[in-house]
Amino acid sequence: xxxxxxxxxxxxxxxxxxxxxxxxxxxxxxxxxxxxxxxxxxxxxxxxxxxxxxxxxxxxxxxxxxxxxxxxxxxxxxxxxxxxxxxxxxxxxxxxxxxxxxxxxxxxxxxxxxxxxxxxxxxxxxxxxxxxxxxxxxxxxxxxxxxxxxxxxxxxxxxxxxxxxxxxxxxxxxxxxxxxxxxxxxxxxxxxxxxxxxxxxxxxxxxxxxxxxxxxxxxxxxxxxxxxxxxxxxxxxxxxxxxxxxxxxxxxxxxxxxxxxxxxxxxxxxxxxxxxxxxxxxxxxxxxxxxxxxxxxxxxxxxxxxxxxxxxxxxxxxxxxxxxxxxxxxxxxxxxxxxxxxxxxxxx
Amino acid sequence: xxxxxxxxxxxxxxxxxxxxxxxxxxxxxxxxxxxxxxxxxxxxxxxxxxxxxxxxxxxxxxxxxxxxxxxxxxxxxxxxxxxxxxxxxxxxxxxxxxxxxxxxxxxxxxxxxxxxxxxxxxxxxxxxxxxxxxxxxxxxxxxxxxxxxxxxxxxxxxxxxxxxxxxxxxxxxxxxxxxxxxxxxxxxxxxxxxxxxxxxxxxxxxxxxxxxxxxxxxxxxxxxxxxxxxxxxxxxxxxxxxxxxxxxxxxxxxxxxxxxxxxxxxxxxxxx
Numbered sequence: 001x002x003x004x005x006x007x008x009x010x011x012x013x014x015x016x017x018x019x020x021x022x023x024x025x026x027x028x029x030x031x032x033x034x035x036x037x038x039x040x041x042x043x044x045x046x047x048x049x050x051x052x053x054x055x056x057x058x059x060x061x062x063x064x065x066x067x068x069x070x071x072x073x074x075x076x077x078x079x080x081x082x083x084x085x086x087x088x089x090x091x092x093x094x095x096x097x098x099x100x101x102x103x104x105x106x107x108x109x110x111x112x113x114x115x116x117x118x119x120x121x122x123x124x125x126x127x128x129x130x131x132x133x134x135x136x137x138x139x140x141x142x143x144x145x146x147x148x149x150x151x152x153x154x155x156x157x158x159x160x161x162x163x164x165x166x167x168x169x170x171x172x173x174x175x176x177x178x179x180x181x182x183x184x185x186x187x188x189x190x191x192x193x194x195x196x197x198x199x200x201x202x203x204x205x206x207x208x209x210x211x212x213x214x215x216x217x218x219x220x221x222x223x224x225x226x227x228x229x230x231x232x233x234x235x236x237x238x239x240x241x242x243x244x245x246x247x248x249x250x251x252x253x254x255x256x257x258x259x260x261x262x263x264x265x266x267x268x269x270x271x272x273x274x275x276x277x278x279x280x281x282x283x284x285x286x287x288x289x290x291x292x293x294x295x296x297x298x299x300x301x302x303x304x305x306x307x308x309x310x311x312x313x314x315x316x317x318x319x320x321x322x323x324x325x326x327x328x329x330x331x332x333x334x335x336x337x338x339x340x341x342x343x344x345x346x347x348x
Numbered sequence: 349x350x351x352x353x354x355x356x357x358x359x360x361x362x363x364x365x366x367x368x369x370x371x372x373x374x375x376x377x378x379x380x381x382x383x384x385x386x387x388x389x390x391x392x393x394x395x396x397x398x399x400x401x402x403x404x405x406x407x408x409x410x411x412x413x414x415x416x417x418x419x420x421x422x423x424x425x426x427x428x429x430x431x432x433x434x435x436x437x438x439x440x441x442x443x444x445x446x447x448x449x450x451x452x453x454x455x456x457x458x459x460x461x462x463x464x465x466x467x468x469x470x471x472x473x474x475x476x477x478x479x480x481x482x483x484x485x486x487x488x489x490x491x492x493x494x495x496x497x498x499x500x501x502x503x504x505x506x507x508x509x510x511x512x513x514x515x516x517x518x519x520x521x522x523x524x525x526x527x528x529x530x531x532x533x534x535x536x537x538x539x540x541x542x543x544x545x546x547x548x549x550x551x552x553x554x555x556x557x558x559x560x561x562x563x564x565x566x567x568x569x570x571x572x573x574x575x576x577x578x579x580x581x582x583x584x585x586x587x588x589x590x591x592x593x594x595x596x597x598x599x600x601x602x603x604x605x606x607x608x609x610x611x612x613x614x615x616x617x618x619x620x
Binding site: 020059061079081089093094095097098102106107109110138139140 | 391415416417418419420422442444456457483495
């Protein structure tokens with residue numbers, strides 16, 4: 001099924017949210033989501049991501065002055081049922097006493113769709129989510145993953161203009177989460193529907209988002225592609241929130257950066273005291289005589305496909321590196337590193 | 349659209365009878381079967397409290413499978429015989445159930461907005477809308493000023509004349525009334541607690557009490573020295589939304605009473 005012809009863009013203009021007790025949940029937010037795009041709102045709890053989603057859904061209204069547009073349609077004052085949005089929540093919000101089929105048909109029944117058309121649409125959804133054999137089962141007879149498939153089918157069945165997903169995978173175990181993440185990604189691409197996905201899980205955000213909006217304390221910390229967010233964090237919050245990051249302080253002079261752990265080639269301008277950052281995977285463990293930086297092993301964790309090694313003596317904080325080398329790292333051993341030349345980042 | 353109300357079934361565990369007399373589980377089962385068999389079938393059911401008699405998990409373990417036989421979505425709020433925590437735990441997979449705090453919520457899916465209120469005061473037979481709950485309600489009602497709204501709550505906010513029940517109604521109902529009166533879209537309030545069909549014009553709307561499918565509080569408008577119950581024919585409240593977006597309350601008796609018999613002959617004349 002291709003719904004791309006129906007997909008629309010979403011615009012939030014100066015949408016702020018202050019609750020009745022005076023709590024400011026969201027600072028004025030302006031955000032454009034293109035038709036057919038999947039945007040992930042990512043951040044820790046309390047960052048405003050769920051409030052933003054609820055404003056898009058029509059479950060919260062923005063403070064006066066804020067505006068929500070679906071395409072050309074100003075929906076700011078429209079309640080949720082007139083916005084034609086599909087929603088999927090962390091807790092499935094399915095009706096446990098009704099069958100899979102009845103749950104998927106629910107939104108269609110509410111919309112008073114004729115019975116034969118409804119049956120057709122439900123069959124189509126069951127097929128799409130590969131749960132046809134579960135049609136007659138009751139919700140309490142399903143696994144968590146099956147329930148979330150039903151919730152997705154129910155949300156999509158009404159052919160919403162916009163699909164909103166609020167931590168849909170959070171309640172599932174890790175393996176299932178990964179499998180459903182792939183399925184959701186494929187589904188969103190097939191449907192070509194405009195989707196907004198809220199999560200606190202950076203891996204989910206990276207895998208699903210065309211763009212990621214990182215939020216912190218009711219404000220947007222950075223908006224960009226997963227690559228932008230990961231490789232070019234625009235501030236310390238984003239750098240720390242996404243993945244693991246190492247920090248070094250040093251003095252830059254004539255193409256070299258002098259740090260506590262050694263000297264690194266440096267292409268930036270001279271500076272008396274600067275902070276540089278790099279990702280664990282951009283460091284390579286090398287023989288001591290070939291090393292740019294040297295430190296001592298604080299701890300190491302064997303992760304199967306790689307080993308995570310924590311080093312001190314290089315930066316003010318422990319430096320984390322990852323290696324696929326099949327070797328042991330004794331506590332206290334001296335280890336040499338080189339850093340990929342283009343991997344050093346600075347924050348503005 | 350039709351909304352059905354189930355209220356005050358007082359389910360007990362272990363096959364025990366309520367007050368050593370009433371097989372409440374059988375009453376609730378009959379009510380569920382009755383609603384499933386209605387034509388047209390109700391679109392949704394609201395359960396306005398006292399689902400159990402003592403609010404224990406084992407009572408909810410009996411009550412829930414009976415309610416789960418309903419063919420339509422249902423929404424529950426607690427009554428004074430419920431225990432908020434046990435009820436929340438037993439219905440944790442109900443998407444509307446708030447994970448903590450009071451069990452207040454609005455269901456936005458239908459042409460009628462359904463607003464469930466938690467009037468329970470722990471360990472007290474009477475109810476109350478404390479300041480936090482009143483503020484929640486006012487905010488909630490302000491969000492949808494134009495949509496027909498049906499509220500449901502356990503304790504009625506008015507005096508019925510049945511005195512042993514009246515002292516344990518929803519206290520501070522004057523403040524609640526001020527809020528409801530400001531929101532003209534509230535067309536009807538469905539309550540429970542008194543186990544009888546009772547109506548009152550209140551705060552610019554209709555406040556009604558629904559009958560229990562199990563046992564009735566005896567209709568005694570005297571001084572009422574001896575509070576008692578009867579096993580009069582069980583019934584349940586149905587609310588019908590007409591084409592003009594108006595809510596109309598009906599009673600539907602549960603059981604076989606003869607009929608329906610036709611009024612008219614095949615030629616359209618009244619049967620003589």
